[in-house]
Amino acid sequence: MDDKRDISDRGPARAAPRDSLFLLTTLSTLDGAPLGKARVRNLSATGMMADCERAVPAGAQVVCDLRGVGKVSGVIAWSREDKIGMAFDEPIDPQLARKPVTGGAQPQNVPDYLRVRQLPRR
Secondary structure (H helix, E strand, O other), X not given: OOOOOOHHHHOOOOOOOOEEEEEEEEEEEOOOOEEEEEEEEEEOOOEEEEEEOOOOOOOOEEEEEEOOOEEEEEXXXXXXXXXXXXXXXXXXXXXXXXXXXXXXXXXXXXXXXXXXXXOOOO
C-alpha cells in the first residue's frame, strides 16, 4: 500500500465524531422518487456513510428515513461505486438511532418495517 497516495480521494474532512453501526434506511429524491435501500455504516450529527443498492451521484439532494430520528435531508458529498457520504442539511442526534424500538406506544417517526406488532390473544 502506498502511504503517499493522494488524500483527495477520501472525501471532505469530517468535523463531527462518527459512530459505527449497521442500520437499514431508504433513500429518495426530495420529490419522493425512490433511490433504493442503503446500509448505514457510520453516523454522526452532520452526516453518514452508507453502502447503497445502486450508485447515487455526488451532489444529489436526497432524503433518508433513519430509525429513531425520522426523515433527514441532505446532499451526497461523495460517491464511489455503491458507497456514499451524505452531509445532512441540519444536525441530528445520532444516539436516537441506537435506541431500541420497543412495544407499547410507538413514536410516529418509526418506519412501518421496524414497528413491533402485537399478535391477538386466543
